Amino acid sequence: MNTHFIGIGGIGLSALAKFLANAGENISGSDIRQSEITNDLAINFNAKITIPHHEDAVLGAKRVIYSAAVRPNNPEFQNAKKLGIDLYSRKDALKFILGDKEVYAVGGAHGKSTTSAILASLIPESNALIGAISKEFGSNVRHFDNNKVVFEADESDESFLNSNPYLAIVTNVEPEHMEYYEYNEERFYNAYKKFLSLAKIRVINAEDEFLSSLDMDSIKLYPSKDISNIEYVLVEDKPYTKFTLKNLGSFEVFGFGEHIALDASLAILAALELGEEIEDIRQRLRKYKGIKKRFDIIQNSQNSIVIDDYGHHPTEIKATMDALKVYKNLRELDKLIVIWQPHKYSRTIDNLTGFVKCFEGVDELIILPIWSAGELEVVIDLKGAFFSYSPIMADRVTKEDGIVKIYKDNHIIKEINSGLITAFGAGDITYQIRGEQH
Numbered sequence: 457m458n459t460h461f462i463g464i465g466g467i468g469l470s471a472l473a474k475f476l477a478n479a480g481e482n483i484s485g486s487d488i489r490q491s492e493i494t495n496d497l498a499i500n501f502n503a504k505i506t507i508p509h510h511e512d513a514v515l516g517a518k519r520v521i522y523s524a525a526v527r528p529n530n531p532e533f534q535n536a537k538k539l540g541i542d543l544y545s546r547k548d549a550l551k552f553i554l555g556d557k558e559v560y561a562v563g564g565a566h567g568k569s570t571t572s573a574i575l576a577s578l579i580p581e582s583n584a585l586i587g588a589i590s591k592e593f594g595s596n597v598r599h600f601d602n603n604k605v606v607f608e609a610d611e612s613d614e615s616f617l618n619s620n621p622y623l624a625i626v627t628n629v630e631p632e633h634m635e636y637y638e639y640n641e642e643r644f645y646n647a648y649k650k651f652l653s654l655a656k657i658r659v660i661n662a663e664d665e666f667l668s669s670l671d672m673d674s675i676k677l678y679p680s681k682d683i684s685n686i687e688y689v690l691v692e693d694k695p696y697t698k699f700t701l702k703n704l705g706s707f708e709v710f711g712f713g714e715h716i717a718l719d720a721s722l723a724i725l726a727a728l729e730l731g732e733e734i735e736d737i738r739q740r741l742r743k744y745k746g747i748k749k750r751f752d753i754i755q756n757s758q759n760s761i762v763i764d765d766y767g768h769h770p771t772e773i774k775a776t777m778d779a780l781k782v783y784k785n786l787r788e789l790d791k792l793i794v795i796w797q798p799h800k801y802s803r804t805i806d807n808l809t810g811f812v813k814c815f816e817g818v819d820e821l822i823i824l825p826i827w828s829a830g831e832l833e834v835v836i837d838l839k840g841a842f843f844s845y846s847p848i849m850a851d852r853v854t855k856e857d858g859i860v861k862i863y864k865d866n867h868i869i870k871e872i873n874s875g876l877i878t879a880f881g882a883g884d885i886t887y888q889i890r891g892e893q894h
Contacts, residue, residue, distance in 0.1 A: 457482070458483075458484070459484075460514050461473050461523075469546055473503065558604050561624050563648070567715055576598060585608065612632070616651045617650055623656070625722050627718070627722060634806070660722075677718070684699070707738060710746045716779075770813065791820065798826040821845040824881075829882075848869070851865065855891035856891055
């Protein structure tokens with residue numbers, strides 16, 4: 457089978473491409489620009505990559521899978537249609553990719569990438585399809601010759617309903633991607649309810665308001681009473697959270713924060729239900745090394761630590777901010793500096809009050825232009841909304857020789873070489889803060 461992917465550079469679509477390549481299929485793909493993901497596919501998965509999109513890229517394909525960002529006027533989409541090649545959205549492709557697998561699906565508004573990666577660590581000989589790069593196996597995909605698949609399930613377009621879950625974990629539920637759901641909350645919550653109903657085994661955060669209201673047989677985690685003795689420690693200057701779970705003893709996991717203990721606890725309960733031994737789980741959890749772009753320490757010197765974090769919603773950012781404050785104190789750093797690239801005009805408008813609150817405690821806030829993610833521009837007065845922080849409004853940042861440089865109108869307006877510096881966002885800020893061309 458020759459399968460072509462339009463938008464193969466995305467974290468979700470690239471995972472499906474790698475998964476099919478591991479299953480023996482020939483894959484090709486295209487994207488707007490070259491990236492480390494497209495390079496990895498070309499070098500390690502023998503994928504023919506076309507940059508940018510071109511109508512001839514689909515020639516020879518038996519089917520074409522396209523990302524949610526692809527519009528009907530895309531030249532490859534149009535040519536595939538003209539040639540009669542089977543066209544599938546990523547959402548629809550999940551039906552035949554996961555339809556005959558034993559899927560352990562992880563959904564939720566926040567923490568699903570972390571929980572998925574931890575679960576993959578706890579079930580070591582399982583396939584994995586994750587919306588982030590697990591540092592343990594250096595990819596968003598892991599392959600074994602069996603039917604077990606840890607899968608990060610996406611609610612943004614209801615695609616999690618096509619994931620064929622045998623086991624479903626839901627970390628929390630919070631209205632997001634409401635433009636897809638036509639701002640209909642009943643439809644949004646019903647999607648989660650249906651997702652859970654598809655699974656034979658359900659593991660939930662039972663203190664979430666919506667999840668606690670469901671009348672379904674589930675393994676329930678009550679974080680406030682089931683998780684205790686939380687302690688933050690440094691292991692070789694890296695952040696770890698120690699905690700006790702129910703009557704199962706003490707555990708240690710990479711990362712700081714109550715949310716990390718919660719994510720790990722859900723994965724532990726799921727792994728137990730799938731037949732893993734508790735002492736094996738305890739040992740495997742210590743091997744989990746975090747995921748790329750989540751509290752990702754990209755520079756670690758005595759006076760200057762730089763962290764890249766994918767957080768792009770107020771709830772996620774606040775949880776990471778709480779962890780950053782602890783880390784700053786443990787490392788005895790003089791200040792906490794945040795660089796924020798807002799993601800999507802719609803998300804920024806819908807959550808503006810939450811964004812203003814979530815950065816409380818920062819010593820300095822630098823705001824970059826909104827990453828549109830394909831949306832039409834909307835004028836938002838971010839300087840006015842965040843006036844209490846006296847924010848620095850900048851165009852871009854980079855990192856050279858350990859120094860973070862802030863640019864405005866192509867001039868360096870600030871250089872930062874000390875403190876705890878954290879970049880938040882789901883756009884290209886991850887490349888900026890790493891000093892990489894993209």
